[in-house]
Amino acid sequence: MSDPSQPAGLVTRLTVAELAQLANGRAHTVRSDALVRPVLTADHRTVGAGEVLVILPGTPWEEALAAGVLAGGRGVGAVLLEGTEPIPGVPTVTVAHMRWALWHTAAWVAARHAPSGPAGAVVLGTGGRGVSTALQVCGRLHDGEDCTLHSTDPDTAADLALPMALTRVADRGAQVALYEAPGDRLSALRASAALTRPDVLVALPLTGPLPAGATRPRIAGEILAVAREMTQDQTVVLCTDDADLRRLAGRIHGPQVMTVSTTDPTATVHATGFRRDQAYTATIAWRGHRSVAALPVRGRTVAVSALAGFAAFLAARGLTVPAIADGLDGDDYQDLLALLSLADPSGPGRMQRKSLPGCGGLLLDDTGTCSLPDMLAAAEALPLYARPSQELAAIVGELDTGADENTVKAHTRAGKALAAAGVRHLAVVTGTLPTADDTGAKALLTAAADHGVDHTELLTDTGPHLDRFAEALPAGSAVLVKGLGLGPVLPYLAAHFTARVAKP
Numbered sequence: 001m002s003d004p005s006q007p008a009g010l011v012t013r014l015t016v017a018e019l020a021q022l023a024n025g026r027a028h029t030v031r032s033d034a035l036v037r038p039v040l041t042a043d044h045r046t047v048g049a050g051e052v053l054v055i056l057p058g059t060p061w062e063e064a065l066a067a068g069v070l071a072g073g074r075g076v077g078a079v080l081l082e083g084t085e086p087i088p089g090v091p092t093v094t095v096a097h098m099r100w101a102l103w104h105t106a107a108w109v110a111a112r113h114a115p116s117g118p119a120g121a122v123v124l125g126t127g128g129r130g131v132s133t134a135l136q137v138c139g140r141l142h143d144g145e146d147c148t149l150h151s152t153d154p155d156t157a158a159d160l161a162l163p164m165a166l167t168r169v170a171d172r173g174a175q176v177a178l179y180e181a182p183g184d185r186l187s188a189l190r191a192s193a194a195l196t197r198p199d200v201l202v203a204l205p206l207t208g209p210l211p212a213g214a215t216r217p218r219i220a221g222e223i224l225a226v227a228r229e230m231t232q233d234q235t236v237v238l239c240t241d242d243a244d245l246r247r248l249a250g251r252i253h254g255p256q257v258m259t260v261s262t263t264d265p266t267a268t269v270h271a272t273g274f275r276r277d278q279a280y281t282a283t284i285a286w287r288g289h290r291s292v293a294a295l296p297v298r299g300r301t302v303a304v305s306a307l308a309g310f311a312a313f314l315a316a317r318g319l320t321v322p323a324i325a326d327g328l329d330g331d332d333y334q335d336l337l338a339l340l341s342l343a344d345p346s347g348p349g350r351m352q353r354k355s356l357p358g359c360g361g362l363l364l365d366d367t368g369t370c371s372l373p374d375m376l377a378a379a380e381a382l383p384l385y386a387r388p389s390q391e392l393a394a395i396v397g398e399l400d401t402g403a404d405e406n407t408v409k410a411h412t413r414a415g416k417a418l419a420a421a422g423v424r425h426l427a428v429v430t431g432t433l434p435t436a437d438d439t440g441a442k443a444l445l446t447a448a449a450d451h452g453v454d455h456t457e458l459l460t461d462t463g464p465h466l467d468r469f470a471e472a473l474p475a476g477s478a479v480l481v482k483g484l485g486l487g488p489v490l491p492y493l494a495a496h497f498t499a500r501v502a503k504p
Contacts, residue, residue: 367482375396
């Protein structure tokens with residue numbers, strides 16, 4: 001292995017002994033020359049065969065052992081563990097300080113995942129769950145061309161199966177958690193930027209509860225600190241519908257700045273006139289070009305994230321450079337917009353659609369998140385995916401609210417939004433969050449009923465209570481399933497509606 005401080009080409013394998021050297025740890029294995037993939041994850045549910053499973057301090061490794069990922073065909077390549085005692089019979093690298101080990105190992109791996117060739121670009125996303133949409137759109141617009149995506153959001157990293165994202169191996173995913181690095185303390189964003197050296201930084205509004213100790217001005221300050229280290233050959237993409245990011249745009253000097261907005265006509269990429277016809281469209285203006293285009297998502301809120309991904313794609317392709325951009329004509333712009341319409345970012349847990357041909361029903365899987373902004377975006381999108389005559393229903397979990405949010409007010413707002421979307425049948429499943437009681441769930445149902453939802457139920461499980469709720473739904477309904485842990489509800493509903501239609 002070469003000097004870790006000297007980046008080389010892409011490395012797809014390293015030995016357990018080399019991993020131990022990077023992590024300043026000790027290898028415990030029968031064969032220290034055994035190869036592992038340089039992909040680190042702290043979630044034993046998503047770790048792949050041959051990858052490195054990180055056991056965070058305070059997390060029992062017995063869970064991974066019971067899940068069967070430490071041996072056999074699904075076996076991980078190695079386990080990174082703080083302490084001195086290895087896991088019996090499992091290739092283990094023990095380290096004295098997990099944060100230092102992760103930072104140093106991540107730096108080496110990220111350096112070797114930088115793309116090669118003139119078309120290569122590194123895109124780093126930060127902000128809320130909209131980052132997942134932005135990065136998915138950017139990646140699909142590149143259509144296999146050399147582009148590497150990174151994110152400071154751990155859920156995004158897991159969703160997109162990114163090769164390396166710093167917070168994927170960090171303290172249970174706090175977005176601005178501080179990391180111990182040699183001689184310095186770095187935020188997750190600054191550390192990620194230092195490791196990945198992005199050509200394009202995409203900053204979206206933070207959604208959901210703020211991490212402990214974080215404030216929005218501090219987060220904006222971190223974005224500014226990273227932007228000031230960038231050069232005129234690099235680009236910062238900001239969603240200026242957000243007040244904090246709008247103020248930030250005028251303070252960045254050095255890199256190019258692209259702004260994306262639905263409210264500011266001076267933004268670099270400006271979208272207006274959202275409407276639903278055969279497709280969901282908007283009028284998109286960029287550098288003097290203006291045209292109606294079909295969007296790959298539905299709903300104004302998530303459309304902004306998709307447009308941020310479009311802007312990142314333009315930046316990564318060098319189309320923000322005036323000498324290049326000025327050479328584009330209207331036909332070139334139409335071609336770019338045609339690509340955007342095909343860049344559907346949906347996937348499991350992210351507004352994935354499942355049509356039920358037998359009964360004409362539609363299921364929307366949005367089980368990957370449970371924050372208030374995500375709930376509002378899902379409520380906005382539901383009627384846009386359904387047919388005009390289709391009955392709307394929703395099965396949702398409790399919202400994940402932080403210290404800066406009032407639980408009752410947040411759930412009340414969600415209930416009003418679902419009612420405004422035209423939902424007629426609504427169930428809230430309690431117990432989807434380990435720390436929640438049913439106060440928020442009851443507030444959500446009360447607000448929904450007060451604003452026009454005909455049928456509401458509080459479900460304490462997804463067994464007999466769900467059977468009763470499902471029986472009351474018209475077989476051709478469009479049903480939104482929204483909330484962590486509700487994934488199993490989707491195949492249940494599909495089977496339920498299919499069985500009902502099949503009955504003589």
